[in-house]
Amino acid sequence: MERKDEAEEAKSKVSVIETWLRKHRLLYVGATRHPFIHSIRDGSVDISSFKRWLEQDYIFVRAFVPFVATVLLKAWKESFDATDMDVILSGMASLNDEFAWFNKEASKWGVSLTNVAPQKANLDYCRFLESLMSSEVEYTVAITAFWAIETVYQDSFAHCLEDGSNTPEELRDTCQRWGNDGFGQYCRALQSIAEHHLEKASDDVRKRTEAAVLDVLEYEVAFWNMSQGDT
Numbered sequence: 001m002e003r004k005d006e007a008e009e010a011k012s013k014v015s016v017i018e019t020w021l022r023k024h025r026l027l028y029v030g031a032t033r034h035p036f037i038h039s040i041r042d043g044s045v046d047i048s049s050f051k052r053w054l055e056q057d058y059i060f061v062r063a064f065v066p067f068v069a070t071v072l073l074k075a076w077k078e079s080f081d082a083t084d085m086d087v088i089l090s091g092m093a094s095l096n097d098e099f100a101w102f103n104k105e106a107s108k109w110g111v112s113l114t115n116v117a118p119q120k121a122n123l124d125y126c127r128f129l130e131s132l133m134s135s136e137v138e139y140t141v142a143i144t145a146f147w148a149i150e151t152v153y154q155d156s157f158a159h160c161l162e163d164g165s166n167t168p169e170e171l172r173d174t175c176q177r178w179g180n181d182g183f184g185q186y187c188r189a190l191q192s193i194a195e196h197h198l199e200k201a202s203d204d205v206r207k208r209t210e211a212a213v214l215d216v217l218e219y220e221v222a223f224w225n226m227s228q229g230d231t
């Protein structure tokens with residue numbers, strides 16, 4: 001085949017992640033357009049649900065940091081592209097800021113982040129993260145799950161900032177945290193890393209990666225449900 005045809009074919013080819021997002025559209029929409037997100041966007045959010053989400057998410061993020069550390073370790077060992085580490089490291093740095101943000105937000109809402117008991121949906125999700133930390137889990141699976149986790153928050157909170165949204169002023173900072181354009185670019189960088197690795201992965205690794213993405217989406221739905229008190 002001519003080089004030009006190859007370039008044209010690559011352009012029109014639907015990526016692995018795009019194929020999955022189309023195939024599992026309902027679940028993806030369920031995770032990113034959850035009633036909890038709709039309630040923030042239309043201003044009807046129950047503040048006790050928001051506070052529960054804040055407390056529980058702080059616990060989740062504490063478990064997320066070691067997970068990201070293992071993704072970084074896998075990138076160092078398994079990636080053929082040194083820029084992967086730069087992107088993952090930038091994510092870790094923003095998690096550092098996130099802890100300061102959680103503390104500030106907790107004091108704004110009169111919420112204590114110490115001695116909060118993790119709820120079942122959170123424990124289940126943290127246990128899943130821990131399973132991905134195993135050295136047996138390939139980098140492709142871990143980096144793609146990482147992309148999915150970050151993207152659900154980006155897509156959800158960006159929706160609350162779109163024109164026509166009625167997000168209360170005091171919640172805009174939370175939506176900005178994950179819904180800002182910079183975080184969107186970071187998620188696209190993670191997606192492109194994941195895509196590169198998925199292109200080269202075996203069918204078996206691809207299948208396990210798809211299963212991990214579906215798990216992430218289901219855990220995210222359960223996490224929003226928990227925040228609304230529907231456990």
Ligand SMILES: Cc1ncc(CN)c(N)n1
Nearest residue numbers: 057060061149150153223
């Ligand atoms: C449950 C959950 N999912 C994703 C994110 C974004 N890091 C988060 N903070 N919490």
